[in-house]
Amino acid sequence: MAGPRKPFEPPTEEQRAFLERAIEQYGKATYNFAYRLTRNESDAADLTQEAFIRVYRAWRSFVPGTSFLSWVYRIVTNLYRDELRRRKGRYQEEIPDDNAPQEFGGGRPLAVEPIDEYVEQQMSEPVAKALEELTPDQRAVLVLADIEEYSYQEIAEVVGCSIGTVRSRLHRARNQLRRLVIQHRAAL
Amino acid sequence: MINEHVTTDTLVDYLHRELAPEDDAAVHAHLAACRACTVAYEAEARLTDQLCSNARAEERELPPAVVARIRSEIAQQTQPAWWRQLTLVLRPTVGFPVAAVLVLAVVLGFS
Numbered sequence: 046m047a048g049p050r051k052p053f054e055p056p057t058e059e060q061r062a063f064l065e066r067a068i069e070q071y072g073k074a075t076y077n078f079a080y081r082l083t084r085n086e087s088d089a090a091d092l093t094q095e096a097f098i099r100v101y102r103a104w105r106s107f108v109p110g111t112s113f114l115s116w117v118y119r120i121v122t123n124l125y126r127d128e129l130r131r132r133k134g135r136y137q138e139e140i141p142d143d144n145a146p147q148e149f150g151g152g153r154p155l156a157v158e159p160i161d162e163y164v165e166q167q168m169s170e171p172v173a174k175a176l177e178e179l180t181p182d183q184r185a186v187l188v189l190a191d192i193e194e195y196s197y198q199e200i201a202e203v204v205g206c207s208i209g210t211v212r213s214r215l216h217r218a219r220n221q222l223r224r225l226v227i228q229h230r231a232a233l
Numbered sequence: 234m235i236n237e238h239v240t241t242d243t244l245v246d247y248l249h250r251e252l253a254p255e256d257d258a259a260v261h262a263h264l265a266a267c268r269a270c271t272v273a274y275e276a277e278a279r280l281t282d283q284l285c286s287n288a289r290a291e292e293r294e295l296p297p298a299v300v301a302r303i304r305s306e307i308a309q310q311t312q313p314a315w316w317r318q319l320t321l322v323l324r325p326t327v328g329f330p331v332a333a334v335l336v337l338a339v340v341l342g343f344s
Contacts, residue, residue, distance in 0.1 A: 216242045
């Protein structure tokens with residue numbers, strides 16, 4: 046399979062058509078995914094733009110029959126990760142070690158501490174706030190698992206890690222989300 | 234059937250249909266008989282529902298300006314090298330002074 050097309054190579058009609066089809070069919074989904082990751086319209090716009098430029102350049106790398114959306118989500122996720130590293134230089138520090146003991150015991154039997162108290166009413170705002178406070182990696186996994194309904198295998202392919210890491214990251218994200226939702230609901 | 238209560242993490246995997254078939258069946262059977270775990274499972278499911286509901290509520294269209302920027306960026310990148318050099322020279326900050334000097338030279342030449 047040919048590698049990514051060099052930027053100065055004259056574009057073909059096929060390449061242009063590929064891009065236009067991609068934007069038409071997946072532009073909105075990509076933009077919304079970028080927004081859910083960044084929680085910011087301007088950053089989502091920049092990520093979407095850069096992602097489709099990558100799609101255009103690397104159009105021959107796309108394997109027909111595989112999920113285009115997973116491919117473009119992977120590009121968005123990687124771009125976002127790079128951008129965070131570039132901006133802050135501390136992205137890795139924000140990501141807890143997946144093997145570290147969990148701060149909020151997801152392994153604890155639920156009957157010890159029922160959690161239904163936090164989901165009864167007015168969840169929208171606390172959940173939105175809590176989502177913003179997760180680490181970027183936690184948010185990515187949560188969005189893919191719960192909103193996009195991706196399998197752990199698909200998420201692993203998008204974010205570039207093992208299924209075990211996806212599983213532990215999702216558990217940690219939901220534990221953290223529950224804790225934050227309780228905090229935000231109490232503050233209402 | 235599982236006699237002990239199911240952990241939150243296992244309920245999350247069950248909710249996402251990520252348990253092995255035998256574990257999935259065991260959790261399913263346990264939930265049918267355990268009120269506490271059913272309440273916990275429903276809370277997890279509502280949390281997912283709320284995430285989806287929020288996502289739907291904040292869903293937005295792809296701004297046309299983003300599409301325009303994509304096309305513009307690609308058009309620039311795919312121009313031949315000589316054309317990019319020419320547009321670089323002809324950009325206003327360079328083009329206007331050059332044009333002004335040329336006009337001045339012509340005017341001075343005639344006078």
